[in-house]
Amino acid sequence: MTGQDNPESDPFATVLGAEVDLSRLRLRLLAEAERDGLLDVVYRTVDAPVGRLLLAATRRGLVRVAYEVEGHDTVLATLAERISPRLLKAGSQLDAVAGQLDDYFSRVRSRFDVDLDLRLASRFRLTVLEHLREIPYGGTASYAAVAALAGSPRAVRAVGTACATNPLPVVVPCHRVVRSDGGIGRYVGGDDAKRTLLRLEGAI
Template identity: 45%
Template sequence: MNRVTSTEYDGPIGPVLLTFVDDALVRLDVAHGGIERARADISQRLGVVPDPDPGPGADLVAQLDEYFDGRRREFDVDLDWRFVRGFTRAALEATREIPYGEVAAYGEVAMMAGVARAARAVGTACAASPFSIVVPVHRVVRADGSIGEYGGHPEVKQYLLSLESAAVASESLSEPV
């Protein structure tokens, strides 16, 4: 039987619930509605209440701290893709190819995922991502460059994009010419 655990993370974008099945991240919830609501949602989806245990999430918590400090560009965590299938998975995996500090339009991600005319489906995939931040769906923008809604919280998306662009700018300023 799989062990299901959760870890709470208090980040600059609000409370986050990290849920693991064994040692793989199954869901990262930015808990705008509260941690308990996020915990109830994942319990319903998995059919089991996660054990509060910071152990499996400790490494990801450290990586999130590094990311929010501008010191981490990508995450090294095993993902449990059980809630993601078909084109949605292809689209989310394609977003992982968008470099830190850069953005790509929904249509570009659709092409990267192998279905050039599926820009709307990419938007749906990004909205349904169980791995926000770790799988950088915040780097996907509209064709006109506007950022979109980001789960009803565009301010979070703007924060993440600004964080990354500031870190890239700071890094380029510190490089010798």
């Protein structure tokens, strides 16, 4: 090892140590990846009264909404594993969804008009998610009622699991499923988030 191997003393330290701004190159990469069909998953976050939400979409539609308590990095790692590691921070791809969420939290929108990719739910859980969309804004339904709607009246616990593992909370309204005894029940985003959403919708 000679002194010349020491990067500290190499001639680049002064010039190429300068800050690198990749924002323009990142935009170009996103555009070229989209053109070539390589943008498998894109994501962004939105700030909401229930904390910061992570939004992720595939070419089919919105695939994941995640609360901060779920750990956004963990959620992204899972998406890379289960869907595709070709996962990049979005440019404008998710602006429309983010706008609808803003409207929802400002009480100017009561339903979401976005394409959904429900590939992260399967079988009975998927059936439950499809029926959750029938519970109207401002309303609630009991776990037992949802089980009946889904065609398996005795699968009350499985409805609870389907809600707890809902990949698209807020947009697919599992927060409208409450306990028959009047309690609001558990929620993937935490009990406070559930209460916030139900109050926002005027359901409690």
